[in-house]
Amino acid sequence: MRALVLLLLIAYAAAAPAERIKDLAQVGGVRGNPLVGYGLVVGLDGTGDQTSQAPFTVQSLKNMLTQLGVTMPPNVNPQLKNVAAVAVHATLPAFAKPGQPIDVTVASIGNAGSLRGGLLLMTPLRGADGETYAIAQGNLVVGGFGVSGKDGSRVAVNVPSAGRIPNGATVERAVPGALDAGGDVTLNLNSPDFTTMQRMVDAINRDAGPGAAHAVDAVTAAVRAPADPSERIGFIARLENLELVGADAPARVIVNSRTGTVVIGARVRVTPAAVSHGSLVVSIAERAAVSQPAPLSQGETVAVPRSTVEVSQEGSRMFLFAGGVSLDEIVRAVNQVGAAPGDLVAILEALKEAGALRAELDVI
Known part of the structure; x- marks a missing residue:
């Protein structure tokens, strides 16, 4: 075609290949949990927040210094060009245990020009329940950079106001596992489909015995599983590798x-x-x-x-x-x-x- 149009042609072979259950469904309750925190990045080369437009940066720094035993006069308003207020977020993986490292992403919430070369100070990361599940700290890796002139002109490559810290947080609290409660194991299809659900239930019943699994709806299947945790792990591992032919996608x-x-x-x-x-x-x-x-x-x-x-x-x-x-x-x-x-x-x-x-x- 003469136009710049991409036709992604989704075609199936005459005999559709079998797929594993682990590629079609997820174990219910096994998921990550989002974490978020507020912190300060220091050590910037004059690209931090302008305190006249971001007063919360000065307030945060004063609070931190007070906790560290440094008292500042109330009428002092320092001009901080090397400090930036940032939002820190991460995902707590399923079954993460205290002491394990996780990656974090840091993004400016003020008017900092760049976070390149900055250091994130100790920042608690909280979950939706308000509890602290990880502590983040470390040197930022920023993929972008920006250059500005005295006349106000500025050139930026990528996004210099956001970066990552690989293994920048340490897990402090574990989330109770969904497999510890016992009872049935639920499998949730990635895409709702009655045909695929029925085929998955049939495949499980052929392997684990008649009546071992039943469909709840087009997404969820309940599977009778052993009560012992170690046996449940092996049982789920066997279920994940069962193969079946998924239904064709709708037109x-x-x-x-x-x-x-x-x-x-x-x-x-x-x-x-x-x-x-x-x-x-x-x-x-x-x-x-x-x-x-x-x-x-x-x-x-x-x-x-x-x-x-x-x-x-x-x-x-x-x-x-x-x-x-x-x-x-x-x-x-x-x-x-x-x-x-x-x-x-x-x-x-x-x-x-x-x-x-x-x-x-x-x-x-």
Whole structure:
């Protein structure tokens, strides 16, 4: 195609390959937990917060110095160019134990120009319940940088106001594991589907015995598991590696209106329809003609604008969709007419409105 459009063709083989349960579902309750904290980054090279516009940075520094035994006069308002107030966030992995390191991300919440070269001071990271689950501290790794001049001009590459600290936090509190409660083990499909759910339940019952698993809904399956924790781990490990053939995805066409990307699913079908595609070209040219007065006359030489407007219609093409054509035939027909991204979207929308497109059309 002449247009810069990416057609991601999702096609399935005649015999779909088997997939593991661990690739289709997740064990219920086994997930990460978000953590967030507020801290200070020090040691910046004059790129910190401007205290006149970020007074909370000065307040935070005064509170920290007071806790460390340093008393500052109340009327002193230091100009801190090497300190920045930041938000720190991380994800506490499932089954994380005290003492284990986790990565943290640091982002400026004031007007700091860059965090490059900064050091994050000890920052508690709290969960949704308000409890502290990790402590973060360390040197930032910033992928971007910025340069500014005295006239206010500034050039930045990537985002210098955010960075990461690999292994920058230490877990202080463990989250109770979902597997310690006993009872049934739940498996949640990544994408709701009744067919895939039934096939997964059948595969588990063939391996663990009739009645070992039953479907709760299109997402969740409950599996009878041993009560002993060590036996439950081995049982879940065996379940994760069971293989089954997942159901085909529903017929769907996804259109990204911002980038022009079009994704057409393999199950998309079109009923009999005819599509005409052509383009109207309008050309407008402006030129100046010089008007020269006759000799010995009182006239003046002037430039007179001349406009030329041409309208041309390129050869329109019409192609016919037979009933139940496949994805390959749809793409081949659209490529033959050289449809641009906007034209392709218009064709798909017209087919949908005409009732000829047997698929969901989602515009994102």
